[in-house]
Amino acid sequence: MGTLVDARNIRGVYYTGGKDVVAVDDVSVKIEEGEVLGLAGESGSGKTTLGSIISLIARPPLHVEQGSLEIDGKVQELGGDAKVPRTWRGAVVSMLPQGAMNSISPTKRIRHLVYDVMRSHDRKVSKDEALDRARERITTLGLPARVLDAYPHQLSGGMKQRTVTIISTLLNPRLLVADEPTSALDVSSQKILIEMLLEMLEKKIMSGVIFITHDLPVLRTVATNIAVMYEGRVVERGPTERMVDDPQHPYTQALMSSVLAPEPKYRKIRIEGMSSFDRSLFDAPAVIHR
Amino acid sequence: MSAIFAAEHITKTFGRGRRQVQAVKDVSFTLAEGQVTTIVGESGSGKSTIARLVLGLMPVTSGKMIFQGKDVTHLKGRARAEYWRDVQAVFQDPFSSFNQFFTVGTLLSRSMRLVGGHVGRQRLAESLGYVGMDLSVLGRYPHQLSGGQRQRVMIARALMMRPKLLIADEATSMLDASLRVNILNVLTDLRDELGMTILFITHDIGQACYLADRVLVMEHGVMVEQGRTDQVIFNPQHEYTKRLLADVPKLHEALELEELHEIVEPS
Amino acid sequence: MSLRGLPPRFWVSATLVGFIVLVAVIGPFIVQTDPNATVGGLYDRPRCCGALLLGTDNEGQSVLANLVYGTRTSLIVGLIAGAIATVIGLLVGLVGGYRGGWIDDVLTAITNVGLAIPAIVVIILVSVSLPKRNIYTLALVIGLTAWFWVARAVRAQSSSVRTREHIDVARLSGAGFWSILARDVLPYLLSYVVMAFVLQVSGAILFESTLSMLGLGPGNATSLGTMLYWAIAWGSVRTGAWWAFVPPTLMLTLIVFALLLLQSSLNEVFNPRLRRGPAARKKAVTPGAPSEAPLVVGEPTPVGAAGMLETPTSTGREQR
Numbered sequence: 001m002g003t004l005v006d007a008r009n010i011r012g013v014y015y016t017g018g019k020d021v022v023a024v025d026d027v028s029v030k031i032e033e034g035e036v037l038g039l040a041g042e043s044g045s046g047k048t049t050l051g052s053i054i055s056l057i058a059r060p061p062l063h064v065e066q067g068s069l070e071i072d073g074k075v076q077e078l079g080g081d082a083k084v085p086r087t088w089r090g091a092v093v094s095m096l097p098q099g100a101m102n103s104i105s106p107t108k109r110i111r112h113l114v115y116d117v118m119r120s121h122d123r124k125v126s127k128d129e130a131l132d133r134a135r136e137r138i139t140t141l142g143l144p145a146r147v148l149d150a151y152p153h154q155l156s157g158g159m160k161q162r163t164v165t166i167i168s169t170l171l172n173p174r175l176l177v178a179d180e181p182t183s184a185l186d187v188s189s190q191k192i193l194i195e196m197l198l199e200m201l202e203k204k205i206m207s208g209v210i211f212i213t214h215d216l217p218v219l220r221t222v223a224t225n226i227a228v229m230y231e232g233r234v235v236e237r238g239p240t241e242r243m244v245d246d247p248q249h250p251y252t253q254a255l256m257s258s259v260l261a262p263e264p265k266y267r268k269i270r271i272e273g274m275s276s277f278d279r280s281l282f283d284a285p286a287v288i289h290r
Numbered sequence: 291m292s293a294i295f296a297a298e299h300i301t302k303t304f305g306r307g308r309r310q311v312q313a314v315k316d317v318s319f320t321l322a323e324g325q326v327t328t329i330v331g332e333s334g335s336g337k338s339t340i341a342r343l344v345l346g347l348m349p350v351t352s353g354k355m356i357f358q359g360k361d362v363t364h365l366k367g368r369a370r371a372e373y374w375r376d377v378q379a380v381f382q383d384p385f386s387s388f389n390q391f392f393t394v395g396t397l398l399s400r401s402m403r404l405v406g407g408h409v410g411r412q413r414l415a416e417s418l419g420y421v422g423m424d425l426s427v428l429g430r431y432p433h434q435l436s437g438g439q440r441q442r443v444m445i446a447r448a449l450m451m452r453p454k455l456l457i458a459d460e461a462t463s464m465l466d467a468s469l470r471v472n473i474l475n476v477l478t479d480l481r482d483e484l485g486m487t488i489l490f491i492t493h494d495i496g497q498a499c500y501l502a503d504r505v506l507v508m509e510h511g512v513m514v515e516q517g518r519t520d521q522v523i524f525n526p527q528h529e530y531t532k533r534l535l536a537d538v539p540k541l542h543e544a545l546e547l548e549e550l551h552e553i554v555e556p557s
Numbered sequence: 558m559s560l561r562g563l564p565p566r567f568w569v570s571a572t573l574v575g576f577i578v579l580v581a582v583i584g585p586f587i588v589q590t591d592p593n594a595t596v597g598g599l600y601d602r603p604r605c606c607g608a609l610l611l612g613t614d615n616e617g618q619s620v621l622a623n624l625v626y627g628t629r630t631s632l633i634v635g636l637i638a639g640a641i642a643t644v645i646g647l648l649v650g651l652v653g654g655y656r657g658g659w660i661d662d663v664l665t666a667i668t669n670v671g672l673a674i675p676a677i678v679v680i681i682l683v684s685v686s687l688p689k690r691n692i693y694t695l696a697l698v699i700g701l702t703a704w705f706w707v708a709r710a711v712r713a714q715s716s717s718v719r720t721r722e723h724i725d726v727a728r729l730s731g732a733g734f735w736s737i738l739a740r741d742v743l744p745y746l747l748s749y750v751v752m753a754f755v756l757q758v759s760g761a762i763l764f765e766s767t768l769s770m771l772g773l774g775p776g777n778a779t780s781l782g783t784m785l786y787w788a789i790a791w792g793s794v795r796t797g798a799w800w801a802f803v804p805p806t807l808m809l810t811l812i813v814f815a816l817l818l819l820q821s822s823l824n825e826v827f828n829p830r831l832r833r834g835p836a837a838r839k840k841a842v843t844p845g846a847p848s849e850a851p852l853v854v855g856e857p858t859p860v861g862a863a864g865m866l867e868t869p870t871s872t873g874r875e876q877r
Contacts, residue, residue, distance in 0.1 A: 390723075
């Protein structure tokens, strides 16, 4: 299994007309074919910003000052004034933003979203072609074709999220960046979504996934590897089981220990949470497991 | 352990005619004094509606609520203001619960005025102390505080009246996991040190496990199971509770996933 | 509230409004001529300099002096009428929108009836039957017929603020009805109210001019509208004495234009997030917007002043 995406030395800064905010500070990540990389962290860690930079949709006030992306052997510079080929977005790397399922137009049926996505890439695609492809994809992945004719409010949260996930991968992108895809879902819908994502990987609809979330238990089930971000840097990265059972970096350790679960041990102990920005955690050197 | 609050056959219906929605259907429960009771449910289960009904911010469609032996089902005006000396709440969104034009001091001054005079000022310092803050925060605006800090101020606000019952409606849901625990610890301390009764509403059964003495499980407006935490979580009886526990992702153990079924459309 | 990145519209209109106010306030001291004094003959041509800069009107009075005093009158009427309309509309809208129930129904019914009646007809009828017509009675009449629109707009905003959580917190803290309205609802509407006020002022100035042009203006003061009345009645248009009607027309147009422009730029003043700084304006709009993942959505527009805070990295979850 080769390297799918190699993102190097990414630096992303928000120009806010006051103080500039460094959201992503010299981050490098690599994703292999068939891998689900869990990008974990809390608010302000920079994980969403990193995700939007890698999916090539960074827009002002976010500026990519430096960084490069290598996909299938082709290197694309991201920093400064570099121009990213329009065809890459959606087709090579596709982003499923946080809250996407609640952001689609409520007055149009789902199939209009399908047209928009297909047409944005190839204006010559006919509506019928687009619809056929979507229909086939949807039924293969366990949803009834009638969702295409529905309005967003007629679908449950879980179905909406699955539909939107499928549509964002209609162009068979090499990499899917999903930002908090399970956060607004019920526990049962979360499980179904995870099953669907893994099935999509197996069918090679996409070849890799970056799964951004603050919800660590979800990553235990879905991710192959986990990278933990804190204040714009990756502090630790490694295989999932290693990360949750034996974290090395003090921040990762603190993070893992504040996860609550319905287990007997949590009835008896008292966990101390973290306070805001802890300098010692920030300064501890990053740990990368091979 | 006596019951400080009892809800009997509460029903809440929204809308009229054919498009009615029953958010809460014939729910009955009691809150034992000095204990933390948690209502666990997913979205649409009716748990937040119950919070508003208990608070009296919304009228019940039918049923009865009893607080300290008195019927509090249909309170208005002065009686409701009195009720709010004994029953207070913290809500989910620490940002929208705050009037963004108020400083912390302004927010708390309303409650302080209700308590009155010298006692009010004392309570202010004490309440802030309980949540681990001091008077220096009084001059700050909400946008100068983090989510966790705002939520703690909100708890301090609720404590100003020294309520007997505190309702925390998804009070930790919008906070990062590492800060969540701090708030849960504050609530635990309130129970242990002040003997406060707490009704904690959440969708996260892990938090219920950490915090609660009793757990009530709701599904689509119906209370499907209730009992001591150890019993409900480690020996669930109802199908829904069992499924809920099975589907919750756990940190040290991957979920058992199933194969997707391909839908075959009749052509 | 920072002043960076405000659109040029704001600065242009603010300058214009400032200029007009200056004319109205210190103009009379600079011009130093009594508008009612005869300084020349019938429709004397403009001559440099001083009182005859814009010639004379039908009574041999200085057009320049009348223009300056007229601007002052029009502005006073506009401000008073605008204030009356805004305050009444604000109260009605606030109470109705927040309270709901039958009070809201009654107030809305009154508002709707008021909106349906053509204001100009009412104003004319009332003005005709007024025993004394001076700028204050006129301002009152105009204000009393203009508040309906403000009430409707404010009511919609007020009833949406009512559902916000900080209102529940206020109730639980023991705040009373008026305290909640004044401190928890009104501040969130303030930017809206300011914009409505600006519109009301410009509308009132136009109303007053209309009344004056119909001969129903203030009996004791010159306004831009009365200047036009006399200009038309005494045939300045026919005889080509442009200096009698062009200056007041231009001044009226300038005032209304400046106020409307100001109002349209206020949205960006109150919502810093809507401002697009000079850098963004230089870049051309990216073509093929659909290619940027149709699932990416733009900023929701905040209500009133609620959008005053900027957090570049927040996506709904709180910072530490």
